[in-house]
Amino acid sequence: MTIGISIALMLASLLMMLLILLRKGKGGGLSDLFGGGFSSSFGSSSVVERNLDRLTVITGLLWLVCIVALGLLLRP
Template identity: 55%
Template sequence: MSVPILVLSILLVIVSTILTLFVLLHKGRGGGMSDLFGGGMSTSFGGSSTAERTLDRLTIVLGLIWIAIVVVLLVLYRWFP
């Protein structure tokens, strides 16, 4: 295994973990996984719409980074088996 593949694989694991946490942080829109982790209680505390938008943007950017890493890994595995 080459060094770029190893580095990107480790980076993929880190980005995947952070992306999972960001998705779980989103406010529940009515009975789902977020309610399982206490999301139903957070509705009474209220939330800043700016914070929600920032979390949405960070999640989208992290998702795009995740996709880019996967594509680069596919290319590297194709050319450097």
Template identity: 60%
Template structure:
């Protein structure tokens, strides 16, 4: 169980960093906090619809992996406590 826990912790760290990066790659939709920090200035850098859809799919996939990793770690922790 220790090896699986270490692997899941590594996956969690990698997906956390990747998920943060992917969320920051999304373009702002206007209004709110994105305009306060210069989101309106970069409106000429719009990505194509296909690229945005692929970025959305990748973000959702990484988010699901991140969530499943957390559930897996919680299950390992729960069953390790019961056995010991």
């Protein structure tokens, strides 16, 4: 069971790094390559940015659940 959670933790960590690198910074980011540069003129974030935000939050929650589960399973 701990091996499965450890693998899920590693995958979530890699996905979190990728999602954070895709986020748009002050000068633009890698998300511009995938359509993140097209935002509306009303000052709201684009659909790509909102979906990227949601994926980042969901992946962060999965990462946190994996950390807590491993901590509970491996405590002495």
